[in-house]
Amino acid sequence: MNSPSHQTQDHGSKSQAQARADQIRAFRAESDLLAQAGLLSLTEENRQHINTYHQQVLDDLRRHQDVDLSEGARHLSLGMQIVSFLGASALATSLFFLFYQYWGYFSTTQQVVLLTLAPLLSFGLALATRRFDTSGYYAKLIGLISFAALVLQINMLGSIFNMAPSPNAFALFAIYGFLLAYLLQVRLLLAAAMASTFAFIGAHLGTWMGGYWIYFGEKPEHFFLPALLLFAVPLVFTQHRYHGFASIYQILSSIAFFIAVLILANWGGASYLPWERKPIEGFYQVIGFGFAALLILYGLRAGRPYLMLTGNVFFALFLFTKFFDWWWDWLPKYLFFLLIGLTAILAMMVFNRLRKLQQGGHLS
CATH class of the missing domain: 1.20.1280 (Monooxygenase)
Incomplete structure (x- = not known):
């Protein structure tokens, strides 16, 4: 058998290169276990060719992407x-x-x-x-x-x-932050650019609604539009070459959206809606529960556990605030927390059922 030839490959982003290195490490560990169990038999020549090829790949990854080849290096x-x-x-x-x-x-x-x-x-x-x-x-x-x-x-x-202070400064911060984030692949700068985008769009929305831009944070509805736009960025523009960018976009956008909804669900007076306070709060409570459930299902279908976790956290927050409104004043405290515990167990059963369905391919 001829010695395997290895050509330098483009392994994409550093995360993709790290995943390739982890695959090789996992293959080596599994091969050793199978060999010990007598389920895999390779000639010494074949084993040597495979090891040589893998070592060439790892050397290439370490040289071009500086990947971690051990748990100690990862830490x-x-x-x-x-x-x-x-x-x-x-x-x-x-x-x-x-x-x-x-x-x-x-x-x-x-x-x-x-x-x-x-x-x-x-x-x-x-x-x-x-x-x-x-x-x-x-x-x-x-x-x-x-x-x-x-x-x-x-x-x-x-x-x-x-x-005079101007919200347009946030546009400069956002543009420069995005530029640096993509050139240098810095997730923290991406988060800073997103925060600047939230401030820029929110401030202009506040101005268009007749307020002074500095007080744009007093109306949580200003954050709905930038949250939806930024959440959609990785759906429209692929982020495969940028490690963690898609998750940053969607996690931070979801957090901003749900925090705004959570505020409005408890303090309806901060809304633009021309209704009484209670109907506004009820409306946003329904929005919160509905969108949290949709985010969980979307994360489950798309295979994005970080979205499932975000949806779970905010669904639990909305549920706890409703429990507090309904029962805190008249239920004994032990019964109140017992009810929360039983609800958590019920949620665990539901999620476990969904997990089994997902593993069986019924929700894919």
Whole structure:
């Protein structure tokens, strides 16, 4: 048998490359178990060819995608992610205080130049670092600093020239955040860009409804439109090459949507609807239960457990708030919590039934 040839392959995103490496590790472990049980018999030559091929693939993945080839390496990678976030936060804070410490020593022109160069230089440095940093941690750290530099730039330029606050600043934050997130594959920057998008759309909706944009958060309905739009992004534009982006889009959008509904379900006076408070609260309670159930079913059908978990959490929150409204004042406390416990057991039975149906293929 000829020695297997290996050509460098495009394994897509780092998550896809990591999944490929995990497949090889799982294959090796399962092959060893089958061989010990006498269910798999390979000649030494075949085993050597397979091991050689797999090692070439793993070396290629480690060289181009810096994947983790052991559980210890995976844990260290998680630690590096946490440390890089803390480092970026500390450096961004240092940049902020550095500007304010020596700000008075610069002329207006120098201040504008410094504020303009800070995000541009850090952006260029992040791209340059990305070319030789296979792990991506250093480039991501610099990207976070660059985003903080832009936020600092917009705020301080507004202060220098005494400009009125504008919601359009959130559009700049969102655009730059999305740009950095996709270039450097930073989920935290994607979340920041989404938050800026929520603020931008919500502020303009508040203005169109006759309010001052700064108070857009007083009307939770402002967040419905951006939540639905951002939830649909991974449905329209594939995110396979960007690890975790689809889940970030849909989880954060769902959380924003359900928090807004939960607020309106308990404080109907914050709604635009021209009804009495109680009918508004009842309407949004129905919306909350209905959309939470739909999210659970959608997550089940689409094979997205994070959506099922999100739907479960908010369905439970809506249910608990209704239990509290109905029975807290007149039921004995032990009976109240007993009822909640029994309801949880019933929910477990329902979800277990759905899980078995899903495994049997009836809900696919």
